[in-house]
Amino acid sequence: MMNTKKTSTGGKIADAIIIPVTGIVVFAILFVFALMLWSSRLTDRTAEQSERNLIEGAIHLKLDQIAKQQEDAAVWDEAYFRTIPTAQDPDWLKRNVAEWLDQSYGHTKSFILGPDRTVIARHDRSGATDWLDQSVLSDLRMPLARVRARFITSFTRTASGIFRFQPVFNDYNQSIFETGAVLIDGSPYFFSATAISPDLHTIGIQRHPPAVLVSFVPIDRQILHRLAEMAGLSGLHPSRQHDDALDLSTIILKSPNRQPVVTLSWQSSKPGSDMLSRVLPVLVLLALAIGTLTALVMGYARSATRKLAASEAKAVHAAQHDSLSGLPNRVYFTRMLSRSLADWKEQGGLIAAVYIDLDHFKDINDTLGHAAGDEVIRAVALRLRGVVPANGMLARISGDEFALILRDCASRKLIECQLDRIQDELVRPVKVSGTELYVSMSMGAAVAPQDGLGSGELLRKADIALYDAKANGRGRWSFFDPVMEEDVRTRDNIARELRHAIDTNALSVAYQPQVDGITGRYVAVETLVRWAHPERGPINPASFVPIAEETGLINDLGLWVLRRACQDAHRWPDVAISVNISPTQFRHPRFVDHVIATLAAYDLPPSRLEIEVTESVFAGKDSVILTAMRQLKELGVRIALDDFGSGYSSLSYLRRFPFDILKIDRDFVSNVGECEQARAILRTIVDLGSALGMTVVAEGIETAEQERFLMAIGCDRLQGYYIARPGSGEEIEPIILGRGLDVPTSLGSRLAS
Incomplete structure (x- = not known):
């Protein structure tokens, strides 16, 4: 049954393709033939027009030649004076002008019209005198008038009031003339009328x-x-009555009165028709070949479309699904969510859009490799698919992010139960290459209609809820709440304002001194960034520094603090400047270059700069950070490990990374007076630092008892409110400069407090 259906579908597809293609091929062939026919006729017409232009040009040249021949007799002082009414000599004019033109150039007929428009002399080779009748003079009336007018207007008045004859001649002619064709006694003639001038x-x-x-x-x-x-033609002759049947080209010469004088005919070349007669047999053969080939191709197409119909479902599935997990992809998920929201008015109920994100998935890729990460994705997708209800749809929309649609939910409680089932499914470990991994997930949900009926709006709010779930410990789920959106908006505003504060130097720094545990001398200051917002007031670094980390501003913020610290370091010679650096900054490709440039810009020796990093620097791949640390170490910059003992606390890291300083976490210092274990840990850390050749710094000292104990166990440096509170450069400068080598530490602490 399935094969029959596929065959039927394939046949329909084949018909849908073959019939239009066949029609297109037939149309194309007919179009080519029509195009060739049109092209040949256009070429013939173009050739005929070109020949016509050549003949008209030849006639124009011939008329100019006749006028030029006339010029020898017409532009002549003696002829001019013998036409003056008081000295007219008709016999001389006939003999030396009219007959001379006939004998020299073959002008078989001619006459001279006097200034008073009377005929002075006439000539005809045959001796006839009655050929010059009123019809000829009527045809020549306009050319004669133009010649006379141009002659008269050639006189220009001089300053003395007399006239000078200064004609303007055309081209290479030196005469005033008009040319054309006329009919005399039924015979066609070319004529030239020229003014007799001196x-x-x-x-x-x-x-x-x-x-x-x-x-x-x-x-x-x-x-x-x-x-x-x-x-360049042949066969030019006056047209005869039977020429119409020969398909000849013609040109009509007309008199000045626009009356036909003679029709000239010639056999025009037919390049287009000649080309068509040569190409047509080839075109017919090509048309037959194309028709045959089309039939073969259409037969193959019918067979191929059957295979196409069989693979169509696979192609559609591949376009809409993720190849790794087999789940729908982002495009298909968004389309289905939009469709579900569009159908909400008819179906009712609640629709939940849920974002699902695997916690710390990057660590799996970094430690076990991307192949292991792919196995985790496949395993998680398989488990999630097993608990998604029939009215839901699960999709993978990015590397470690999934999305879920829950339709027709009767209540919010039902959605919560479904989210609990999904989280419970990952309680069991995931096995990857024989290793058991515990994978948790965070989920954020937005529910329609109360959270909106637009797919974009619903997904945006689900993303905000996901952020809330991750910010509150991960491994949990959160429903969208308008308060979350306000938090996101506030966070975005803080990020923009922080960017502005960095650009406008609206931040400030505070310094907290560190004293030498033996001499009591101030040997270093830790740089702390401060932000006094003009509207929000002082903002705690614990609030805006994480936002800087998330938005990528931490690089610019850290560089700003570094520059400010290097600038202020000149106030306290021989005192080290300690600056906190984020692991994100260490991963910046130009971090070391920025440090070098800053030291050079403020002329600060690298030995006076201490860079503090937390134990989070060990997370993930550390080759980039390790390289940067070693480069700084080679420059002379000292590297401090901050909050030692609060995180990874692996001794192997102390060997691999080039640390110079260990800063003990304040939690150990705060329990010195109450807990023997805390005191034992402090002794161990101080001994460890001494064994590794590192400087040990204890921070968070708030009592004299803590100070005495740390001095007793040989701690190198002391820092805390009991020693000195953080302050601006102006505030701490008197404290740093006023404490000498001979001041006891306890006394110095009391003075500082």
């Missing part, structure tokens, strides 16, 4: 119209042959 510029009292020479060249076979040669 060679030299003349001066006269007034302007006067010119005599105009008009000559004609017949448009015969010889002329057309020359035009065809100039245009």
Whole structure:
């Protein structure tokens, strides 16, 4: 049954693909043929237009040539003077102008129109005199008028009031002319009308119209042959009635009155049609080949789509699920949460969005490797999947973070029971490569509708609840409460304001002195950061330093404190400056460079700088921190281990890390007067430090009894309220400078207090 369904699905998919593709192929083939046909016709038209432009250019050149030939007879002082009304000589003009143009250049007909528009002389090679009728003069009326007008406007008035003839000629011609074509006795002619003008510029009292020479060249076979040669064509001839059937190209020459004079025809080249006739057989073969290939491909596609239908579910699953755990991924989880919230009005009940985070998962990766971490993720996912109810959905949304949707919950109590079941599932250890690991988780839950009906809003509040669960001890769960959001907002505000305080030097530092346990001399001061907020008042470092750690501001904050301490160190020569450094700062790739640059900037010897770190520096991979410590050690900077005995307290770390100073945790010092065990531990730590060549510092000294005991067991340095309270540089400076080598420690303590 399943195979039949898959085959049917595959067939539908194949049909959905094959039919459109076949249509596209057929359309593409037809489109190619249509495109080739259109292209060939466009090419033919372009070629024809190009030939037409060449013929028109040849005609224009021919007319310019006729005008240039006319120029030899028209621009001539003697001819000009023999056309003046008082000295007209028609016979001379006919003989030396009209007949000369016929004999020299083949201008078979010509006439001269006097300044008063009367015909002075005329010539026809055949001897006819009646060819110059009113129709010819009517056709030439506009060209003659333009020539006469241009001649008259060529006179310019001089300063003395007389006129000088100064024509402006066109191109290379030195005459005023108009050219075109006319029909005389049914025969076509080219004509040129040129003003008869003097060679030299003349001066006269007034302007006067010119005599105009008009000559004609017949448009015969010889002329057309020359035009065809100039245009690079062949077969140019006057059009005849049967030419229409030959599909010839034509061009119509018109008279100045826009009347047809002659239609010229020629056999235009057909490059597009020629190309199409050569390419068409190849295109037909290609179309057949494409059709055959398409049929084969479609057959293969039908077979392939059946396999595609079988793997489609796997592809969808892979796109929506995490490959390591097999659980839905973040994208699918968010989509399902949005869908559940959209359906809430119809289904009712409560919907819980839960973030689940494995506690200290990074430590597993750091100590056992990422392969072990992957095994833990798979094992946890398997256990969680077993306790998620049918109306819930579990997803893995990041490395060690899971998310859960609980739908249709009748009450909040039911959600709490389900969260308890999930936590109970991890009470049993997880076995990884034969090792049993105890894994705990923190959970944060937000419940719709009271916490919102938007997926983004609900997940944001679940994340806030998760942060609360982790901040309050981990291994527990928390429901979102508006107070948590206010805490987050306050934390964010403090982070932004702390950034501003660092940038504007709005922070300050306090120094707490340390005395030598034998001489009673002040030998060091510990630098403590202080922040007096303009609105919130003094903010405890225990509040804002962790926020700086979370937001990454600790690097800038620590560097600011280091610079300030190095700057103030010049007040107390020979007194060491101790600065607390976070493990996060040690991991910064340029931490050592920053320390070196700061020491150089304030001209402070490295031997006067002591850097304090807590035992949390040993957590995780310590190669980067160890390298940084050794580099500082080589520079001469001293490294102090703060709060010794309160954390890892592994002696192997004291051997591996280059510590110079051990600072005893204040909890041991506070019990000196009451607990023998505390006194024994203090003796042991002092002896241990002495054996390792380290300076031992006891902090938190608040009584004379504590001071006497620590001096008695040989503690190197003493620090605490009994010795001196922290203060600004101005406040502690008199104390440091006023205590000498010969002042007993107990007396010095009383004076300081």
